[in-house]
Amino acid sequence: MARINDVGGMTGFGVIDTSDDAEPFHADWEARVFALQRALLVKKVFNLDEFRDAIETMPPQEYLAASYYERWFHAIRTLLERKGVIEPGALDHA
Template identity: 55%
Template sequence: MSRVHDMGGQLGFGPVPVVVGDEPPFHADWEARVFAVSAVLLRVGVFTMDEFRDAIESLPPETYLRSSYYERWLHAMEGLLEAKGLV
């Protein structure tokens, strides 16, 4: 089954941006916090990496395409925490 994240070979999405130089790992403080929270939740076993990846890849196409990299992480974590009854 092809999901929206699997864009290999598809036309119309433009070039893949190439990072040259010393780009920071996070462009905003909230991105670093999302990364940290996901690391803690993975470490304590709230969800697995496979569950997390699947949650990102299962986002609705309109959400996936309009979201930045860490926004996708945040949407996925929110969905997993809700599905597990933790929020």
């Protein structure tokens, strides 16, 4: 079963922008999400397979509406809740 992130070969998604972006982050919160993900990986709170799965199992409407780092934040929040590190909903309005 294909997940929403697996859109290879599908039509209707428009042209893919392959130009390089000089800035790795477009907002401070994106850099913080990146750093948080790295820190949690180093501390072995979750691994990359779990992180990728948490992104790939996002509901299709949410996945398509989210930016790259919004997907990362969703995965971090999902995994921290799933593993009991934070209470469910604790980061819903973060």
